Amino acid sequence: MKALRVLGLLTVIVFSLALGAYASEWGLYRGFPIVKVNVDGQDIDSDVPAITIDGRALVPLRVISEALGANVNWDPGTKTVTIVSKSPPLNYEPPTEEGRYKAGDEIEMTKAVVLISGVRYSTKYEDYAAPDGYKYVILDLKVKALANPPGSFKSVGDVFRRWNLSDGTTDATFFTTGTNPMLYRNQWVAGTVVARIPHTLTITSVDLTDTGNDTVTVYLE
Structure with missing residues (x-):
């Protein structure tokens, strides 16, 4: 941007x-x-x-x-x-298709396999109404631990690192409310990660991690 x-x-x-x-x-x-x-x-x-x-x-x-x-x-x-602006910077080089992850891909990291089902936007999430000028971004994902999860890597939300927004900024804040289930070895577990963003912006991609040993970017646009 x-x-x-x-x-x-x-x-x-x-x-x-x-x-x-x-x-x-x-x-x-x-x-x-x-x-x-x-x-x-x-x-x-x-x-x-x-x-x-x-x-x-x-x-x-x-x-x-x-x-x-x-x-x-x-x-x-x-x-x-x-x-x-919404246009890419002058030195921007789009990632190649090889190695570019998108929603629906099964992404194998060091300690887990992650699949993002999709992203959606709403002015309301469960009992929470977004204030004027804001909306909720809701990320649906599935995680399968490849080993017994360590102490710092126990739930679906632990794989989330940050949002990458359409204005070029990043945001690491999120909440999971009651949709952050525990992980189990070799079992797919579904969960939801939610954040509040300005209504004029969208999420272009998200960064995922498994406790810092491996980090990937998943493109949503």
């Missing part, structure tokens, strides 16, 4: 041709001519319109970024706008 940090401003100066902003008879905003903004064939509306000053177009950063599929966050403490 690509991230851009902009200090102290909520608008950004751009060449009008690049974003399809062009002068027209749209009235004035604080004495400056309003211009129309079109992104990928769609006219963009904003409570603060785009304007021209000295032949340059100033456009509202948030609505343009979100129209292009990016996530925008404003930190009032540091007066910093952070934009994270």
